[in-house]
Amino acid sequence: MxxxxxxxxxxxxxxxxxxxxxxxxxxxxxAPDPHPAPAPPGQTAEQVRDRLVRGAQLAVLLVGVTTQLTSCLPQLLANRDRFGAWWTEVVGFVVLAGVAATIATRLLRSRPMSRPLAFTLCGLCVAAAALASIPIPARLLLVADDWSFGIAGWYILAILLRTRMRTIAAVFAIHALVTVVEVLLKGVPDRYVTVQMGMVAVSVFGLELAVALLAVVLHRTAADAGEAAEREERTRTAEEIAEATHRDHRARYTRLLDTTVPLLTGLAYGALDPSDETVxxxxxxxxxxxxxxxxxxxxxxxxxxxxxxxxxxxxxxxxxxxxxxxxxxxxxxxxxxxxxxxxxxxxxxxxxxxxxxxxxxxxxxxxxxxxxxxxxxxxxxxxxxxxxxxxxxxxxxxxxxxxxxxxxxxxxx
Known part of the structure; x- marks a missing residue:
């Protein structure tokens, strides 16, 4: 004090x-303040970024869910009597579906996802993909029969779209490393199949990393859009305050006509005595x-x-x-x-x-x-x-x- x-x-x-x-x-x-203070700086920009990024996450999630239902599910049913131990594919499918439901719930309710939860879901995606591919022979990995590899990548991308590019690349690298270890354990196929598997992996990761790069551009665009919206909000608020202040001043100047002008008029025409204490x-x-x-x-x-x-x-x-x-x-x-x-x-x-x-x-x-x-x-x-x-x-x-x-x-x- x-x-x-x-x-x-x-x-x-x-x-x-x-x-x-x-x-x-x-x-x-x-009484309420007729001139409310503008929103704290950065709040509008943060809201714009959140809406744009959340929309991108929903779009990626929709791609993943559509792929799982229209492509992965028929292949899962087709593999029922082909390789044995079909239950591992079913468990992997259910786990990936649960991850998708968790992501959708968070996004639709606009609830932020903590880093521990995000990395836990990513781990579940990698584990579910590895579990589903256990009965698949090495020569059929990463092709149509191995439906879990690509869908896990889409869900990982939907989870990590708000993070840095290096984080997304690191999780994708772990996902690929798990597949490489699985190939080594099952036996490396001939050179032609190995090259084909590498081309498929590059194609899948290339598409998903391209979407991740677009998300980086989206972050920058959202930041620019948020700053523009913030400047517009500040300008609009300043104009409203200036207009309200101007109206208030005009009203007060008008009220002076009822008090000041009669006083000045009386002094000017001699109707009021300047030596009078009341005057x-x-x-x-x-x-x-x-x-x-x-x-x-x-x-x-x-x-x-x-x-x-x-x-x-x-x-x-x-x-x-x-x-x-x-x-x-x-x-x-x-x-x-x-x-x-x-x-x-x-x-x-x-x-x-x-x-x-x-x-x-x-x-x-x-x-x-x-x-x-x-x-x-x-x-x-x-x-x-x-x-x-x-x-x-x-x-x-x-x-x-x-x-x-x-x-x-x-x-x-």
Whole structure:
């Protein structure tokens, strides 16, 4: 917590009395901010990348499922009485189908897949392919009779499409190594068959690695598309905020016609006496309002304090000694809320005769702006007459002193 205070001039106001407790039932929930903050940077880009990559995973999974049902299943049934130990092929088929169901469930529910789960599923794919190919003779591996080799690669690709290319290549290499070990254990066939097996393996892996390379390009395209969408979102949000701010300023300038223009007209035509204390007080209030309006367009780190200092400056120009105390860390305050907090304080400061003390207290639950001044009791009626919907105001008059506190509650008590 920080505490900043300006040096008090001679004759400064005494210490601020203990705040008057809020009357029961006076708390109101804070109004929604009419200028919502834009989404955190990168969020839109991440969403775009996730949608595109998830669509690519679904496409690869659909290729794998279609291949398993239209090509692998008929070959599985055809192998029933050809090689013996058919149950190993059935178990391998069922395991691959279970892997496909797990991938589909994760993708359709938009649930991320952890690295342990992903590598476990990849291991199941490699193991299922090896199990299904056990009864297949060495000379028939990697051809039509060995249906499990290629389908396992498609499911591995669907699982690892979000990872780096080197990871996909490493898992494919393990898959190929398991097949090579199986060929060595069963006996290496003649050279012609071996070359044919190598050509089939290169064709299968070549197609699947080409899809993986397209996924890398898709990642980059998704990143570019996400950044473009993020820039568009920031631009649209900035335009909406600027438009809303412009409308608010026009409305407030229009309201000045009901207060400032009659005052200036009366002074110009002599209908109002500049030496009259009431007239001077009205002029000070209108000056504070205009200074606050001008201060809102300044780019500062603490807009609330900056706008409050504009009202303090007006009071000091009237010969009032003002002491300012600030407690709490800087917090973002919506512009409509700042307007109500500062206008309440500025009205009291403009009515002060000789001394005033302004206090800003910022806590996680509320932001309080209070002013204690030797202002006339009529100032309380002027404060109560102000229109406000986002803040609560308490006024107290005692021994020629006027104390006013405006509160914006960020959390319900």
């Amino acid at each position: 920080t505490d900043h205070a300006t040096t008090a001039r001679p004759g400064a106001a005494p210490a601020l009395p203990a705040p008057v407790p809020d009357p029961p039932g006076s708390a109101t929930a804070p 001077r007080r009205r002029a000070a209030v209108e000056t504070a309002r205009m200074r606050q309006l001008f201060a809102e367009t300044d780019d500062v780190s603490d807009p609330l304090l900056h706008e409050l200092r504009a009202g303090i400056d007006v009071a000091e120009r009237q010969g009032v000694s003002v002491q300012l105390a600030v407690r709490g860390e800087i917090r973002p305050v919506p512009q409509p809320v700042r307007q109500e907090l500062v206008e309440t304080a500025a009205a009291v400061l403009a009515s002060a005769r000789t001394t005033a003390r302004a206090t800003v207290v910022r806590t996680p639950a509320a932001i309080r702006v209070s002013v204690l001044a030797d202002a006339p009791a009529e100032g309380a009626a002027a404060v109560d007459a102000q229109r406000r919907s986002r803040t609560e105001t308490t006024t107290t008059t005692k021994n020629g002193k006027l104390w006013v506190e405006a509160v914006w509650r960020t959390k319900s008590p």
